[in-house]
Every structure is written in C-alpha cells, then in structure tokens.
C-alpha cells in the first residue's frame with residue numbers, strides 16, 4: 001500500500017464522522033450548546049464532540065496496543081466540573097448519534113459513556129514534537145464562523161519525525177463550486193454543485209478535493225496560476241481581531257491587488273486557495289498572539305501539495321514540530337502566504 005494511504009483513509013473517515021456531528025449541531029445551534037473557555041474564546045458542544053469523534057475513530061483504527069498521539073485544541077477540564085456535566089452529557093449523546101448514523105450500529109461493547117468521551121477528548125493532550133508520529137487536530141477551526149452559520153473546518157494533520165506528511169480539511173459549508181464569482185459563497189452555494197468539501201493531501205502525492213457527501217470521486221486541485229497581482233485576489237480572516245486588516249490592505253495596495261479581500265473564517269481559506277479561488281492569503285495577528293499548530297498544519301499541507309507556498313513573515317517555512325511547554329504552539333508569529341516569496345514583510 002502507498003505510503004500513508006492507510007492513514008489518509010483513517011483520517012478522512014474520522015473527519016467525515018466529526019463533520020456529521022458538526023452539521024447536526026449547526027442546524028440546531030442553541031445558546032446552551034456554547035460556552036466560553038478560560039481564555040474567553042468560544043467553544044461549542046460540536047468542538048468537543050468533533051474532537052472526541054476524531055480521537056475515538058483514530059484510536060480504534062490503530063492496531064491493538066498502539067497508542068494514539070494527538071495534539072488537539074480542546075480538553076475536558078471544564079466539562080469535568082459540576083457546571084460542565086450537562087454539556088458533557090449532551091456531547092456524549094451527539095457522539096453516540098454520529099457513530100450510529102455512520103455505522104448503523106453502536107460501537108462494541110456499547111455506547112460511549114461521558115467518561116469515555118472525556119477520555120477521548122483528553123487524548124489530544126500530547127505535546128507533539130520532532131520524534132515519532134503525532135496527529136494534529138483542530139476539531140472546529142473557525143468556531144466563530146460556525147456559530148454564525150458560516151465557514152468552519154475540521155482540520156487534521158499528521159506529523160512524522162517532525163515533518164507534516166498529510167493534511168485533511170473537512171469544510172462542510174464550502175461549496176464545491178469556486179467561490180471566486182460575483183456573489184461569492186452564496187452564489188456558489190446555489191450553483192447546483194454540492195456544498196461541503198473534503199480536501200486531502202499526502203506528502204509528495206498532490207492534493208485532492210471531493211464532496212463531503214461522496215457524490216463525486218476525488219479530483220486533483222492546484223493553486224491559482226495568476227502571477228500578476230493586479231489579477232490576483234487575496235483572502236484573509238473574517239474576524240478583524242485575528243489579523244491586522246489595515247496592514248493587509250496596505251500590502252495588497254503596494255502589490256497592486258485591485259479586487260477586495262475575500263473574508264472567510266477558518267482553514268476553509270486554505271482549501272479554497274488550493275483550488276485557485278484566491279491567489280494570496282495574508283495573516284498578521286495582533287502583537288503578542290502566538291499561532292497554534294492546529295490552526296495551520298492541515299491547511300498548509302493542502303496548499304503545499306497543491307503547488308503553493310506557506311511561509312512566515314520572514315519568508316521561512318513553518319515549523320510544526322516544536323515540542324513546547326505551551327502545548328501545541330509553534331513560533332508562527334506572523335503568517336503570510338503567496339505563490340512565491342515576493343510579498344514584503
């Protein structure tokens with residue numbers, strides 16, 4: 001079997017399963033399904049449920065005795081408190097429903113308990129690092145977009161000896177049709193093509209996209225061939241708190257970019273760019289913010305395998321292998337992306 005083929009299959013199944021749960025929650029998003037983490041960022045039952053499902057699906061796909069190493073965004077600390085118990089119950093119900101909907105059966109030896117779900121979530125507490133294999137998960141990237149009913153991604157990468165070897169992005173609300181059309185996402189969503197994309201990239205093997213609903217086979221994607229910035233469009237965060245939009249507007253102006261920025265949430269941006277919907281992604285966090293590896297690992301791999309380049313503001317490649325006390329963080333201060341390295345930093 002081709003290198004990492006089994007891992008791509010494991011990862012795609014895990015991401016599809018998690019996306020199923022996210023779609024269920026987004027359809028009936030209720031106030032009690034969200035909470036605020038200690039850093040005040042939002043988290044929903046779907047963030048936790050997605051992480052539990054991916055962790056469970058990957059662990060059960062491994063040979064008996066092999067332990068999963070997972071670096072993931074969420075942990076069960078708040079769910080294990082008295083006030084978190086009801087949320088953990090709800091997550092457990094959603095997780096069991098998703099497993100049943102996929103398989104038509106509950107997992108042996110029976111439905112997962114709240115303790116099983118909390119344990120699955122906490123399998124994501126690995127430090128990662130340069131040695132061995134580590135899966136890297138953002139169970140919902142773009143939680144704010146998810147809560148608005150807009151773009152989000154289930155983002156799963158795999159590090160092997162410090163190198164990213166695969167990236168999978170489930171983007172349930174991203175249309176299969178290009179969003180670089182007048183009317184953007186809304187117009188693409190009503191074009192008749194399916195909504196919901198699964199991007200997968202394996203080191204050295206290119207990147208593909210297929211509908212989340214499996215209605216079409218995977219097809220190769222490649223980044224935009226536009227080389228004149230006047231014809232390029234650039235994308236950035238929807239949230240101005242996540243990137244200095246005045247700075248990116250200035251950079252775009254200096255480059256001669258004429259079209260307005262495409263602002264969407266999450267690593268769906270990397271997916272959209274991998275198939276050429278935009279040519280440049282600029283991201284400059286506010287001073288003091290440290291990027292997390294799960295926010296870029298899968299997306300950067302998809303871009304790289306689609307023929308693009310992802311670098312920091314100094315033009316250096318991103319390093320996802322830093323094993324750090326501040327779990328999951330890597331020194332990715334300011335990020336920018338382009339087909340070449342011609343953007344001033």
Ligand SMILES: Nc1ncnc2c1ncn2[C@@H]1O[C@H](COP(=O)(O)O)[C@@H](OP(=O)(O)O)[C@H]1O
Pocket residue numbers: 041073138140141142143144145236237238239241242243264265266267285286289292295
């Ligand atoms: N002040 C900040 N600056 C930059 N990124 C931030 C930020 N606060 C949160 N983020 C990150 O931005 C991610 C969303 O990316 P985008 O802005 O492209 O939609 C969030 O992922 P989560 O939604 O997984 O928490 C979060 O990790």
Ligand SMILES: [Mg+2]
Pocket residue numbers: 041042073143
């Ligand atoms: Mg978050």
Ligand SMILES: [Mg+2]
Pocket residue numbers: 138140141142294295
């Ligand atoms: Mg994220």
Ligand SMILES: [Mg+2]
Pocket residue numbers: 047073138139140141142143
């Ligand atoms: Mg997240």
